Amino acid sequence: MIRVLVVDDEPLIAQAHRAYTERIAGFEVVGVAHTARDAMAVLRTQEVDLILLDLHLPDRHGLDLVRALRAAGSGADVLAVTSSRDLGVVRQAVALGVTHYLLKPFTFAAFRDRMDRYALYRAQVREVSEVAAQHEIDRVFATLRGGPPDSLPKGLDPATFDLIRAALQAAGGLSATEVAARTGTSRVTARRYLEHLAEAGRAVRSPRYGGPGRPEVEYRPA
Amino acid sequence: MIRVLVVDDEPLIAQAHRAYTERIAGFEVVGVAHTARDAMAVLRTQEVDLILLDLHLPDRHGLDLVRALRAAGSGADVLAVTSSRDLGVVRQAVALGVTHYLLKPFTFAAFRDRMDRYALYRAQVREVSEVAAQHEIDRVFATLRGGPPDSLPKGLDPATFDLIRAALQAAGGLSATEVAARTGTSRVTARRYLEHLAEAGRAVRSPRYGGPGRPEVEYRPA
DNA sequence: GGGACGGTGAACAGAATGACCGTAATCGTG
DNA sequence: CACGATTACGGTCATTCTGTTCACCGTCCC
Structure with missing residues (x-):
């Protein structure tokens, strides 16, 4: 207290x-x-x-x-x-x-x-x-x-938020593109919410190397 | 003033x-x-x-x-x-x-x-x-x-930077190829970041002789 | 019914990586 | 000592994903 x-x-x-x-x-x-x-x-x-x-x-x-x-x-x-x-x-x-x-x-x-x-x-x-x-x-x-805390900032919908979070939780570790494919949202939207999760400390970001081209960012539930 | x-x-x-x-x-x-x-x-x-x-x-x-x-x-x-x-x-x-x-x-x-x-x-x-x-x-x-400003030059990713630095710190002294193997990045990428570390004075470079062929460059944390 | 606002996705500029390749530096051998 | 074999370096470029901007659409309030 x-x-x-x-x-x-x-x-x-x-x-x-x-x-x-x-x-x-x-x-x-x-x-x-x-x-x-x-x-x-x-x-x-x-x-x-x-x-x-x-x-x-x-x-x-x-x-x-x-x-x-x-x-x-x-x-x-x-x-x-x-x-x-x-x-x-x-x-x-x-x-x-x-x-x-x-x-x-x-x-x-x-x-x-x-x-x-x-x-x-x-x-x-x-x-x-x-x-x-x-x-x-x-x-x-x-x-x-610092910046705004856990309360959802403008532009983020609670329903979408839950959807994205659930998808991430279920799969364990996904890129923005993969989350988009599973939830039906666009990559941009998926990324918006994933980024918020990372910012709030509820997910961690780590790059995925190996293939040609720019590395993917993988989000994993924290 | x-x-x-x-x-x-x-x-x-x-x-x-x-x-x-x-x-x-x-x-x-x-x-x-x-x-x-x-x-x-x-x-x-x-x-x-x-x-x-x-x-x-x-x-x-x-x-x-x-x-x-x-x-x-x-x-x-x-x-x-x-x-x-x-x-x-x-x-x-x-x-x-x-x-x-x-x-x-x-x-x-x-x-x-x-x-x-x-x-x-x-x-x-x-x-x-x-x-x-x-x-x-x-x-x-x-x-x-606010958060720390990324004083990293363009072309360098903070996440990758941390990864490389951590690998170097943990091992003590590694070549670019070895860092690449441990982090999952390519040798080229590993070298890019190691070079940056050396440039910034946070790592020292020294050649490794002995084997056949061109000597390897070993990077050690400063 | 109109205006403002909030949420989404399409398109785009460019950022970060890996593959390729000529070059440089060493060792081994004659 | 010279020369070839070997191995890594270091630069360039194609590739793929990122992150941002902007237009659209629905909804709520006036």
Whole structure:
């Protein structure tokens, strides 16, 4: 369970964020604060993993709160949630290590995306305590900040997705052309979905050498 | 010009980092420090945009230095450079807002990649002072943390590249023909990638005499 | 009923590979 | 020491698949 502290000056908004958070598996809200002072108080008594922080607070700027947190040695991560479109603020937020920055108003999908990313990130850094290579570090950073996650991006149909995935699962290892032949879709479409699977880590790509001409890419279920 | 402070306890390494930095257009080194105390002193007298920070320092852990910096309100960004493979350290570094994390030893290409990314990030946040939409924020984050850019020349496939490199690493010293046999590629292809590795300084070539006929070229990982 | 959007496939430029072949470098022999 | 036999090198080119663009069609919303 990832323990979340929701901080927003408007009680209604804070409640909404709490509800949003609780709709996502793996997260629990351990506190709600409406001021920086309240937030600090909660942090003194509660273990908190992630702070959902509105930067606009009545007593203090949110970034100041983060600074104070860091000075105090707190390792809590911060997801900034604000309507401020000032890039200077974004830049400072980055420097202070916010995991992400959500502009209000946001959709639940966008919110869940950031939260899912964060959960995945935590799983990665918790799973092993040592890394062997630079690219593993890169993967951790990319998880937190990279492209869109598991929710199907635009242009991908759930039904087609299932079809392609099933075909791959059944055969074990197929090229885009072979998947196309088995599912009845075009190669282009098959490739689109296979590529998504690979991107999401649910399939691995490896080249197939031997014949003349450019090598084929084989996708195998992970 | 992006003003860089180089921090590393070993003078030789610090000089190397300084040289690396100065090879990249748009960056200038405004200071070199060997201890956390030195670094703080420089930061008090100099405007610094980016700190190239070795986490292993004689007087204090690098992350403590970052914490102190943040507490003091410094907005300098940090690129962590360390040989520590401890993921806990990585995690803390992320929370403190390091722009990236480079494992020693690293190639100049990897270093330049991170620096270029950072320069691009700065250009983005400086160009405009306001943002209109979430996706612009996302772009800024992705610039800083996105996946590694394929610095491979055209005609070379990343997957094949990894395959060849892995084969070489595992065996220690192989000819193009032997690599071909182990990877399933043709000799021509294997040689293409081995040549690239040699060119990039990641493998060394030495002839193998003894048998009849023209000597073979043996590639060994550098 | 019209417009916008989302998903698909056909066509195309070019990217990555293997086959072929002349050339280069060594060893063995007279 | 010279010369032929042998073996690998290194460049060129045909081949096949990739990845992208664009037009089409259905559907949903206004």
